[in-house]
Amino acid sequence: MRTVTSADGTTIAYDQVGDGDAGTVILIGGAFSSRAFPTMREVAKVLADDYGLTVINYDRRGRGDSADSPGVYDSANEVADTAALIEAAGGEAALVGWSSGAALGLLAARTVPGVTKVVAFEPPFVVDPKDHVPPKDLATKLHPMIAAGKRNKTVRYYLTKAMGMPWLMVGVMRVTPFWKQLAATSNSTAHDWAVMAPYMRGVKLDAAEWETVEIPVLVLAGDRTSPMLTKGAKGIAGVLPNAEFTELPGVSHNPKVEILAPAVGDFLTGK
Structure with missing residues (x-):
């Protein structure tokens, strides 16, 4: 285990998997996940072993071995966490996020220097008022x-x-x-x-909010996932300047590593 200190003094714990020369990638988990989650570990191993990537698998704040900021909940702090990890990685890294982690990766790409590419697996943007819209309170x-x-x-x-x-x-x-x-x-x-709160309101995403994300972005969704998540994935892909959307066969929101990891690795390494 290694650690970095974020801008607000919060300690963020991470593992480094591999030490390849194909670049660095940071994995960002979704709600309830941690760096110990089997899917995170398995994806990290495939990207390191099969694609020569250096993989940083970290605990988002408030999980696992990372510290927390109780009572202080601001997406800017989690964006700053990714910035600290990128700096520790040498100043450049791709971001691969799952669910809310995918949305966090896209938010980081708007402002954090050194983000080279983003893979966003099923970011849970709610863009249709007919789908589940969380309560305002x-x-x-x-x-x-x-x-x-x-x-x-x-x-x-x-x-x-x-x-x-x-x-x-x-x-x-x-x-x-x-x-x-x-x-x-x-x-x-x-x-x-x-x-996620600003992006689960049942309205279309505003392209102006995402126009600074000019790096290549791959947005993924499984063909066995909920229609709401597919709509959200297609919605964000449609407003990003340099994004492509791909549907993965046989995959739900709990992805199959043997299908997800190659899609990610091929995109990040240009295979």
């Missing part, structure tokens, strides 16, 4: 739950109200071993919401 209810240490309640609330997951499905998840991991990272959901 979500933060005012979420933050007190986190402050009170109500981790299970936080998980249920975020899954259903922010992500739109059916209560029955959440109830089934509650009795699986996976729930423990969700609870362990539940406090970080306020950071996810700080990133």
Whole structure:
């Protein structure tokens, strides 16, 4: 494990996988994930072993071994975290994000120097008012739950109200071993919401907000994912100056590494 210090003094923990000469890539997880999440580790290994990339797999603030900024939830802080990691990597890196991590990577590309490319896997932009639009007061209810240490309640609330997951499905998840991991990272959901809140309102994305992202961007979605996520992925690809959209066969929001990693590696290395 290695660490960097972000602009506000928060310590961010990361692993470096590989030491190749094909460039550096930073993996950015989505809600409830961490650098220990199997998919993150497996993607890192494939990109390092098969594509010669140096991979930084990090814990977003409030998760795993990274420190937190309790009560302070601002997407600018997470953008600054990526900037600190890029500086530690030598000043240049591509960003590969999953779900809210994909949105964070795109936000970072707007202002952070040294971002060379972005791969955004299913950023959960809600661009259709007919889809699940989270309540406007979500933060005012979420933050007190986190402050009170109500981790299970936080998980249920975020899954259903922010992500739109059916209560029955959440109830089934509650009795699986996976729930423990969700609870362990539940406090970080306020950071996810700080990133996503402006872009889950059921309106089309504003191209003017993204016109500074002139680097190449690959936006990915699986053909087995929800229509809402596909709409969001196509929506952001349509407003970015230099983006392409690709649909991955046989893939849902919980991606198959053997399909996702080659798509990412080929794009980053130009194969």
